[in-house]
Amino acid sequence: MIPHDTHLHIGSLLFEGIDQIDLTGPFEVLSRIPNATYRIYGKTAAPVRDVKGLRLTPDATLAEAPPLDVLHMPGGYGQEALMDDAEVLGWIRQQASSACSMFSVCTGALICGAAGLLRGRRATTHWSAFHLLPLFGAIPVNERVVVDGGWIFAAGVTAGIDGALRLAAELRGDEAAQAIQLHMAYAPEPPFDSGTPETAPAAILEEARRSVRTMTVQRERTARRIAARLGIAVPAAGRE
């Protein structure tokens, strides 16, 4: 636990093909953590596009980042390319070696897995990639937010908001997190109960699985290749 009067350096990783709310949900929290500098880091300083086209611009490049106290790794389909990107994986490993908190959202967990950081760790990710976690040596936990030592994993997409508030509380105390929650008016009232595979209507889930099948097959292929690279014993073919 870092003392509240110690200034924190918090960073988010931004990349082409991110799912933007994996970044922007936590941004609303991370940018308001007291006594902290929060910046967004990209491979280059150029704008990138999220998976649906939103243009987002980093504050600085990976090379310009100081040793961070907190590193936030969002997900999105663009995670596939990063899983073979030695520069980004090396940067994440380097940051993880000295950070006090690592915060993964959605398929950001797969990037951390490719960096070899999930061995023996309790973790979660988006429901469509959950079965891939053992390929990185992780212990999959089907909860919205999973805390394992200095790591916080948020499951899919909007779970990043819940995870970021948990992180804010860990870093600066419950009252700091509650003040941010009040600013954000975060008292959600989803109009349907369709946010998880367990609660979504069966036909909706089936169609959703169908629509991500190509990506899921690709992700599994990548994950198995990387498991071999990391020397992780690969379980039998997972369910999709």
Place this chain on the structure above:
Amino acid sequence: MIPHDTHLHIGSLLFEGIDQIDLTGPFEVLSRIPNATYRIYGKTAAPVRDVKGLRLTPDATLAEAPPLDVLHMPGGYGQEALMDDAEVLGWIRQQASSACSMFSVCTGALICGAAGLLRGRRATTHWSAFHLLPLFGAIPVNERVVVDGGWIFAAGVTAGIDGALRLAAELRGDEAAQAIQLHMAYAPEPPFDSGTPETAPAAILEEARRSVRTMTVQRERTARRIAARLGIAVPAAGRE
């Protein structure tokens, strides 16, 4: 109600000093509405900064927008400047005259009020600005999402996610909204119950009111001036 096989044009207004999640929360939904073109419009094509520094870039300028079926108006402290911006207010009025749905998030409602569009309308906005709604002739309704004819108002900040899912259901049916909700894994689990003035700890609320006092006084001054311009009978000084 527009038939589901009619292509929709959906737009969001982007401006300097926006609260980014007022845009990016709904973006996650609006960019996935079936059979629709979704774009973000700015006064110019240049990037802007959100209230905490996130750089966001419009897809096109106001002048380039077609008549929209749906216009989404986010909020944030930058709303103050827009309330005196005849070009933006005129554009919103023009779009409102032919849109089937108008979707306001947070203090986006104050911008719509300054455009003269809230007279007699049931509306909501961020808790810190809620008492200003009567200055625009609106009927304040203390609910997270308020539907009034073709208008949807989401209260503060993250309420935009709930409002956008309601909007998606209105436009394309419940199943379309449920599919988006499943993609977003939107089954929120806030770690605290501090998201509204009614539920936040008293000391947190007091400090939050104190921290926005200067902005709130400024907003009320602007709102009263604009009420006079619109010829709306101004109630006695509101509570803060």
